[in-house]
Amino acid sequence: MRIVVTILAVAALASVPLWLRDPYLLNALITTGIFVIGAMSLNLLLGFTGQLSLGHIAFFGIGAYVSALTSLGFDVGLPGGFRVVHEPWPPIIGLVFAILAAGLCGYFVGLLSFRVRGAYFVIVTISFAEVVRLVALNWVELTQGPLALTNIPSIALPLPGFGELTLRTKMQNYYLVLVVALIAYLLIARLVRSHFGRAMRGLMENETLAVSVGIDVTRTLTLAAVISAAIAGAAGSLYAHYIRIIDPEVFAFINTVTMVIMVISGGKGSLAGPVVGGLIFGLLPVALRPVMAPEAQWIAYGGVLMAILFVLPRGIVPSLAQRLTKRRSSTAALALTETGIEERA
Amino acid sequence: MTARSVAMTIEQVAVRFGGLVAISDMSFTVGEGEIVSLIGPNGAGKTTAFNVMTGFLTPSAGRVTYRDTALNGLKPHEIADLGLIRTFQRTSVFPNDTVYDNLLIGLHRQGRVRLLDAILGLPGARASERKLRQRASELIEWVGLERRAHDLAGSLSYGEQRLVGVALALAAEPSMLLLDEPVSGMNASETHRFVELIRSIRDRGITILLVEHDMPMVMTVSDRIVVLNYGRIIAEGTPDVIRNDPAVIEAYLGHGAARA
Numbered sequence: 001m002r003i004v005v006t007i008l009a010v011a012a013l014a015s016v017p018l019w020l021r022d023p024y025l026l027n028a029l030i031t032t033g034i035f036v037i038g039a040m041s042l043n044l045l046l047g048f049t050g051q052l053s054l055g056h057i058a059f060f061g062i063g064a065y066v067s068a069l070t071s072l073g074f075d076v077g078l079p080g081g082f083r084v085v086h087e088p089w090p091p092i093i094g095l096v097f098a099i100l101a102a103g104l105c106g107y108f109v110g111l112l113s114f115r116v117r118g119a120y121f122v123i124v125t126i127s128f129a130e131v132v133r134l135v136a137l138n139w140v141e142l143t144q145g146p147l148a149l150t151n152i153p154s155i156a157l158p159l160p161g162f163g164e165l166t167l168r169t170k171m172q173n174y175y176l177v178l179v180v181a182l183i184a185y186l187l188i189a190r191l192v193r194s195h196f197g198r199a200m201r202g203l204m205e206n207e208t209l210a211v212s213v214g215i216d217v218t219r220t221l222t223l224a225a226v227i228s229a230a231i232a233g234a235a236g237s238l239y240a241h242y243i244r245i246i247d248p249e250v251f252a253f254i255n256t257v258t259m260v261i262m263v264i265s266g267g268k269g270s271l272a273g274p275v276v277g278g279l280i281f282g283l284l285p286v287a288l289r290p291v292m293a294p295e296a297q298w299i300a301y302g303g304v305l306m307a308i309l310f311v312l313p314r315g316i317v318p319s320l321a322q323r324l325t326k327r328r329s330s331t332a333a334l335a336l337t338e339t340g341i342e343e344r345a
Numbered sequence: 346m347t348a349r350s351v352a353m354t355i356e357q358v359a360v361r362f363g364g365l366v367a368i369s370d371m372s373f374t375v376g377e378g379e380i381v382s383l384i385g386p387n388g389a390g391k392t393t394a395f396n397v398m399t400g401f402l403t404p405s406a407g408r409v410t411y412r413d414t415a416l417n418g419l420k421p422h423e424i425a426d427l428g429l430i431r432t433f434q435r436t437s438v439f440p441n442d443t444v445y446d447n448l449l450i451g452l453h454r455q456g457r458v459r460l461l462d463a464i465l466g467l468p469g470a471r472a473s474e475r476k477l478r479q480r481a482s483e484l485i486e487w488v489g490l491e492r493r494a495h496d497l498a499g500s501l502s503y504g505e506q507r508l509v510g511v512a513l514a515l516a517a518e519p520s521m522l523l524l525d526e527p528v529s530g531m532n533a534s535e536t537h538r539f540v541e542l543i544r545s546i547r548d549r550g551i552t553i554l555l556v557e558h559d560m561p562m563v564m565t566v567s568d569r570i571v572v573l574n575y576g577r578i579i580a581e582g583t584p585d586v587i588r589n590d591p592a593v594i595e596a597y598l599g600h601g602a603a604r605a
Contacts, residue, residue, distance in 0.1 A: 187464060194463035195456035202450040205439040213517045214425035214454040
């Protein structure tokens with residue numbers, strides 16, 4: 001049942017560029033897709049460990065900058081008269097570096113803050129994002145500061161025997177984002193159903209008990225933070241190579257808030273939640289733009305968010321899944337609805 | 346005395362919270378395969394003693410040794426790795442998961458596979474997963490909760506949640522089990538079944554330390570009883586000795602329980 005829904009959803013998403021010819025809408029779908037990946041990574045922390053990262057955009061932005069700089073090359077002076085010169089490398093290597101760099105940052109942020117958790121983690125992540133934004137703004141030699149990094153090359157996929165395929169068109173980029181989103185989705189799905197996922201859930205539900213059955217808190221949460229940050233970094237890299245220009249505004253707090261809204265409205269702790277919430281709140285501004293004034297758009301946006309949380313307080317996916325499977329308590333049904341965090345939220 | 350080897354040694358442990366003395370000076374031992382009960386009036390320091398033995402609390406003085414390993418400074422999950430597992434008075438389950446999934450979480454120590462193997466679904470990880478599922482079913486059967494396996498643990502009755510708590514502790518493959526007031530909230534027949542369960546656990550070679558208020562139950566099940574009052578041990582011995590110890594009767598048991 002669930003597999004059928006998943007396959008149908010993927011097929012529907014894959015067919016979009018075949019019938020949707022409007023480049024503006026396709027563009028909106030691609031950027032939304034990139035943010036959906038970010039929201040999925042946030043959900044891994046917020047939905048499955050209960051830790052709210054309010055600086056999640058930092059990992060996204062670090063991925064964007066690392067990937068852009070890897071493919072553009074740079075020449076910077078360091079204190080003590082050293083110079084670091086880097087020749088441009090292929091963007092696909094930038095993507096790999098973006099994942100690694102963001103994951104590494106996730107490791108340090110996790111290690112620092114998970115000793116205390118909860119509100120402290122929220123504060124550490126906000127501060128982290130702000131520090132990274134200030135670095136991007138002020139280290140002009142490396143990042144061009146507010147002048148932005150421009151002319152970032154598009155991603156080129158190496159095809160053995162055929163040279164390489166540079167992804168220039170919207171359709172190609174759409175499929176790239178779709179594939180990365182699918183990989184991220186499967187990765188998270190496997191992770192949360194493995195015993196690592198169970199350890200995370202145990203910690204969220206009853207930390208004292210989880211510890212007493214031998215679950216290592218710091219290790220489990222740090223692992224979740226690393227994977228979450230790495231996926232966000234991948235999304236950032238896609239963003240940089242698709243938009244092809246990034247400035248420190250990418251670190252804006254509103255971007256994190258958008259991801260949080262996507263996760264909460266779709267349903268935290270459900271795998272499909274961030275996808276559903278992400279599509280709705282990513283595309284809503286696009287849908288509202290032709291029919292109302294800019295000021296009214298944000299009011300409508302907020303109205304829709306409140307309406308969703310009022311009618312479906314646990315988020316769209318868990319609430320609907322619960323209604324559909326009310327009488328069934330099979331494991332499959334639970335996997336869809338397992339938010340189990342209302343009390344902690 | 347028996348020739349039993351010693352599993353756990355508590356040596357001159359003291360715990361102070363600021364000016365409040367929870368435990369002033371406590372020393373006793375628990376032998377391998379023994380059922381020892383720690384009793385005493387409310388506030389006598391029983392749960393504090395438990396918290397010290399399981400690493401949730403660092404003693405102000407003294408030391409706890411389990412099978413020749415000093416526990417001072419170890420984190421709770423490291424102590425769990427030594428095979429020393431506890432249950433809790435109140436928070437005994439993962440309420441938003443089914444009983445079955447509770448057990449799978451509890452089997453964490455048995456399910457350690459490499460992260461990459463788990464994500465890629467490699468044969469090793471799958472085999473381990475299969476083993477865990479089977480073990481979870483066995484444990485549920487052992488504590489007699491088969492009919493409740495797919496209900497949310499939070500929806501179970503108090504007594505049933507206690508059983509889940511014990512099954513969770515057993516899932517961690519303990520060599521010694523510390524039970525914190527396991528039968529409080531149980532009716533007489535549930536308590537009776539629980540006593541049987543404790544015996545069957547001991548028969549599998551697991552040492553048991555029990556903190557409990559239910560005197561008839563303690564008297565029935567224990568090999569040895571340690572009586573704590575105001576943070577110090579006032580008596581120690583077999584149920585018969587404790588039953589007739591004037592200090593204990595005066596301090597704690599009263600006539601009704603002494604006849605139990």
